[in-house]
Amino acid sequence: MKKYSFPKEFLWGGATAANQIEGGFGEGSKGLNIADVLPGGKERLTILQSPGFNFEIDRDKYDYPNHEAIDFYHRYKEDIALFAEMGFRVFRMSIAWTRIFPNGNELEANEEGLAFYDRVFDELHQHGIEPVVTISHYEMPLTLVKDYGGWRNREVITFFERYVNTIFHRYKDKVKYWVTFNEINSGFIMPIQGLGFSIQKEEDKYQPTFQAFHHQFVASSIAVKACHEIIPGAKIGCMILYAPVYSYDSNPENVMYALEEERLFNYFCADVQVRGEYPAFIERYFKEHGIQINMKDGDLKLLKEGRVDFIGFSYYMSRTERKDKTDLEQSQGNLIGGVKNPFLKASDWGWEIDPVGLRISLNQLYDRYQVPLFVVENGLGAHDKVEEDGSIHDDYRIDYLRDHIKAAGEAIEDGVDLMGYTIWGCIDLVSASSGEFSKRYGLIYVDKHDDGSGTLERKRKKSFYWYKDVIASNGEKL
Numbered sequence: 325m326k327k328y329s330f331p332k333e334f335l336w337g338g339a340t341a342a343n344q345i346e347g348g349f350g351e352g353s354k355g356l357n358i359a360d361v362l363p364g365g366k367e368r369l370t371i372l373q374s375p376g377f378n379f380e381i382d383r384d385k386y387d388y389p390n391h392e393a394i395d396f397y398h399r400y401k402e403d404i405a406l407f408a409e410m411g412f413r414v415f416r417m418s419i420a421w422t423r424i425f426p427n428g429n430e431l432e433a434n435e436e437g438l439a440f441y442d443r444v445f446d447e448l449h450q451h452g453i454e455p456v457v458t459i460s461h462y463e464m465p466l467t468l469v470k471d472y473g474g475w476r477n478r479e480v481i482t483f484f485e486r487y488v489n490t491i492f493h494r495y496k497d498k499v500k501y502w503v504t505f506n507e508i509n510s511g512f513i514m515p516i517q518g519l520g521f522s523i524q525k526e527e528d529k530y531q532p533t534f535q536a537f538h539h540q541f542v543a544s545s546i547a548v549k550a551c552h553e554i555i556p557g558a559k560i561g562c563m564i565l566y567a568p569v570y571s572y573d574s575n576p577e578n579v580m581y582a583l584e585e586e587r588l589f590n591y592f593c594a595d596v597q598v599r600g601e602y603p604a605f606i607e608r609y610f611k612e613h614g615i616q617i618n619m620k621d622g623d624l625k626l627l628k629e630g631r632v633d634f635i636g637f638s639y640y641m642s643r644t645e646r647k648d649k650t651d652l653e654q655s656q657g658n659l660i661g662g663v664k665n666p667f668l669k670a671s672d673w674g675w676e677i678d679p680v681g682l683r684i685s686l687n688q689l690y691d692r693y694q695v696p697l698f699v700v701e702n703g704l705g706a707h708d709k710v711e712e713d714g715s716i717h718d719d720y721r722i723d724y725l726r727d728h729i730k731a732a733g734e735a736i737e738d739g740v741d742l743m744g745y746t747i748w749g750c751i752d753l754v755s756a757s758s759g760e761f762s763k764r765y766g767l768i769y770v771d772k773h774d775d776g777s778g779t780l781e782r783k784r785k786k787s788f789y790w791y792k793d794v795i796a797s798n799g800e801k802l
C-alpha cells in the first residue's frame with residue numbers, strides 16, 4: 325500500500341465538545357446553556373431546523389441526554405489516559421462558557437469552572453497531549469439566548485469579550501491552540517446552535533441571520549487580537565463546516581448554481597475571518613434579500629486586524645446540487661441538503677461518504693486562502709455491536725477513517741499546508757443533531773444508551789488499536 329508522508333509535527337488526535345461529553349449538570353455552579361434545553365432523539369433535528377423554539381426544559385415530554393452525557397466531568401482522567409494510550413498529540417475540546425460565566429453576563433468569573441479546566445489541561449499535559457480549545461461550541465449561556473436574543477444582540481459581544489479575556493489570561497501557559505466559533509456557518513441551517521436564537525414563525529430569516537453573523541465576526545476578531553496579545557506564539561483559528569458543492573451535471577446553469585451555494589455556505593464566513601473583509605459577491609446577495617448590516621465605526625478595521633491564523637474545519641460529506649430538483653431524489657441525511665449523488669454510499673444516518681471530497685476541500689481551501697488548514701472534525705457515526713467477549717469490530721469505521729486520512733495525505737502531496745487531523749467523537753458521545761448515544765463515532769465505546777441505561781464503562785474498539793498504529797507510524801501504517 326502507498327505510504328504517505330505526513331509532516332513530523334503533524335497534530336494527530338481526537339475531537340469533542342463540552343456539552344456532548346461532560347455532563348456535570350449544574351455542578352461546579354455551571355449555568356444552563358442551549359444544549360441543556362435540547363431534547364434527545366429524532367425530534368431534536370426537527371426542533372433545530374424549525375422556527376419558534378421556546379428554549380424551555382419539559383421533562384414530562386422529553387429526555388435530556390446532554391445533562392449526564394458520558395460524564396467526562398468526573399471521568400476525564402480515565403479518558404485522557406486512553407487518549408494517551410492511542411498516542412494523541414492533541415485533544416480538541418471546548419470550554420463550556422456557562423462553567424466560567426454561568427449566565428454569561430456576570431462581571432466575575434466562576435472560580436470552580438476555571439479550576440475544572442485547569443485540572444483537565446494539567447492532566448493532558450502530564451500525558452504529553454496539547455489541548456486544542458474551542459471557545460464556543462454550540463453552548464451559549466441560556467440567559468444570553470432568552471434575555472438578549474443570542475448573537476443578534478450586539479451587547480453579547482461585550483460578554484464574549486469578558487469571557488475570552490478571562491480564559492486567555494487564566495490558561496495562557498496551558499493552551500496554545502484556540503478555535504473561535506465551532507462551525508460558524510452552521511448558523512445558516514441551524515441558528516439555534518450556531519447563533520443562539522430561533523427564527524420566529526413568520527419572520528424573514530435573512531436580516532437577523534446576517535446581523536448575528538456580523539456580531540460573531542466582530543467577536544471573533546476581538547478574540548484573535550486578544551489571543552495574540554495575551555498569549556504570544558499561540559495560534560487561533562476559525563472553524564467552518566465544509567462540504568464541497570458539486571454540480572449534478574455539466575449544464576452551466578447548474579454549475580453556476582452550485583458555485584453560488586458553495587460561496588455562500590462554505591466561504592462567506594471564512595472570507596471575513598481569514599481575509600478580514602466581506603467578500604465582493606455578498607453585496608449582490610444582500611441587495612437581493614433586503615439585508616442591511618448595522619455596523620459601528622471601527623468594525624471593518626477590527627475585522628482586518630483580527631484575522632485568524634489557520635482554518636479549522638469539519639468534513640463529513642459533500643453536497644450535490646441541481647437548480648431544478650424536480651424528479652431528483654433528495655440526499656437522505658445530509659443536513660446541508662442537496663440531491664442524492666449516484667456515485668456515493670451513505671452512512672447509517674444517510675450522510676454521504678466521500679473521501680475524495682476531503683482532498684477536494686483541502687485543495688479548494690488552500691487555493692483560496694493560503695493559510696494552514698486543520699481538519700478538526702471527521703468521523704463516522706454508526707451503530708456498533710458489542711460481541712459476547714466484549715470486543716467491538718468496527719471495521720467500517722476503520723475503512724472510513726483510512727480513506728479520509730489517505731485523502732489528507734494526497735492533499736499534502738498536492739502542496740496543501742495541513743497542520744493536523746482530529747477524529748470527531750474519539751470517544752462515544754451525545755450526537756449534536758439527534759441527541760442520540762446510538763450514533764457512535766468513538767474509537768472508545770461508552771456503555772450508555774438512548775433509553776438512558778448503561779454503566780458508562782469505557783471499552784477499546786478495534787479502531788482504537790488501528791489509530792494507535794497510525795499515530796505511532798505518523799500516518800505511514802494505515
Ligand code: BG6
Nearest residue numbers: 341506507638705755756757758
Ligand atoms: C459537527 C459538530 O457538526 O458534527 C459536532 O461540530 C457534531 O458537534 C458533529 O457532533 C457530528 O454531528 P452529529 O449530529 O452526528 O453529532
